[in-house]
């Protein structure tokens with residue numbers, strides 16, 4: 001046999017071996033997928049839910065009706081844990097029982113890939129808002145320390161200059177008559193967040209308006225472009241969207257530079273003495289160090305992760321914080337304007353606090369109003385998680401198979417009569433208050449089910465705020481390992497801003513057809529349609 005035919009024979013054997021190996025690997029892979037699918041079907045059989053007659057599952061039902069409506073009907077019929085099929089391989093499980101929700105949210109650490117993709121596409125690779133918990137854990141810890149530690153320790157979370165800046169703008173606008181509620185709420189949220197992240201440099205930054213507009217424009221399209229499983233490079237609209245994101249990134253770099261310049265100007269570091277601690281007096285004067293550096297660097301080494309976009313975290317926090325805070329502030333403004341009696345009581349509470357008559361200067365009714373607004377109109381209709389790698393066995397015996405999309409219909413849970421009482425869908429901030437003193441075990445207004453029983457005027461009886469998170473059905477800021485990091489900071493900050501606003505102005509709705517607004521969804525955030533408001537200057 002010639003060496004040529006020997007070689008040919010050898011090559012043929014090699015090719016055959018390669019083909020056999022490929023065939024076996026593909027068959028094993030397919031078999032694994034089929035077994036996984038059968039396991040999913042088998043486990044899903046044990047979870048109650050509406051019958052499914054087509055291969056598309058319940059997707060048609062969901063697209064023709066609002067998902068929250070479909071879930072409300074399914075929970076009513078099938079109990080607190082229900083399944084829906086989004087396709088032959090995609091299972092969605094919704095949970096409505098607060099105790100099981102808490103358990104699920106603390107056990108399932110990952111979020112849906114769509115959330116991570118939306119943030120990545122807009123702001124680049126980042127270590128916050130990614131779907132995998134492992135990717136965000138470290139950064140969550142450092143941001144939590146900054147937001148809930150140093151910022152809250154400073155007492156007044158929002159520096160007086162931020163309040164003045166917001167008030168100045170409101171004064172200017174109100175001089176012209178009525179103003180759209182949305183405009184005030186967006187401005188309040190944006191200024192508060194910007195000054196917290198970038199420090200006082202933000203208040204004098206000339207490009208702040210453009211930054212705010214860009215955030216709004218990106219918010220409109222973020223989920224649409226993230227819904228493509230393959231990035232749609234061929235679409236012109238996508239490049240326009242990317243252009244907006246690049247502009248936002250340039251502006252973020254600009255404000256970071258301004259922020260650092262400001263810091264050098266006011267907090268000179270004494271290099272000669274190798275003393276790296278900034279001048280404490282000056283630091284306090286400019287509102288302390290900003291948290292942009294915490295978001296820019298990876299602690300403890302002060303290094304960015306190799307693939308991390310330097311401004312990604314900052315843009316992500318500005319984006320999420322701005323949209324959610326603006327929604328909350330808008331809802332509080334509209335609620336106070338329609339509940340004038342509550343507004344009057346909060347006003348007397350503020351005056352008492354200013355005179356030092358309120359214990360610890362806390363304003364429980366104001367804080368309770370913030371929580372009640374967040375309860376009635378949460379930032380989004382669903383909390384979502386997924387357990388990609390392993391099954392999740394809950395205490396009630398239900399096993400949720402790996403790969404399932406887990407959702408919590410927040411609005412249903414937060415307005416459920418069984419947990420919140422018969423007035424669950426009404427505005428009643430007293431449900432978050434309890435009496436102090438001798439009757440400390442007696443709630444101001446909350447019955448054992450959480451509903452209102454007895455109204456107590458904070459003018460005559462001092463109330464304390466209950467921790468809303470003690471109630472497993474309060475999920476406005478999520479819960480568990482991926483819960484919102486901004487909860488404490490945002491409630492304290494919004495309270496400070498509202499205390500200054502209500503001290504100087506009375507908030508009224510401009511009389512007209514919008515006098516009784518109903519909530520709608522906007523940019524995936526629940527909010528009341530923006531009514532026109534009038535800020536009436538108080539005599540004092």
Ligand code: HEM
Nearest residue numbers: 129321324325328379476477478479482483484485486490
């Ligand atoms: C009214 C204002 C806000 C509301 C209603 C809100 C609500 C939420 C909700 C519902 C989640 C998801 C929680 C879960 O899935 O369990 C979340 C996540 C988060 N929030 Fe907020 N948020 C607000 C403001 C802020 C602010 C001001 C910051 C930071 C300065 C912030 C930082 C975060 C972060 C970092 C996460 C993501 C956690 C993760 O994915 O690991 N939030 N927020």
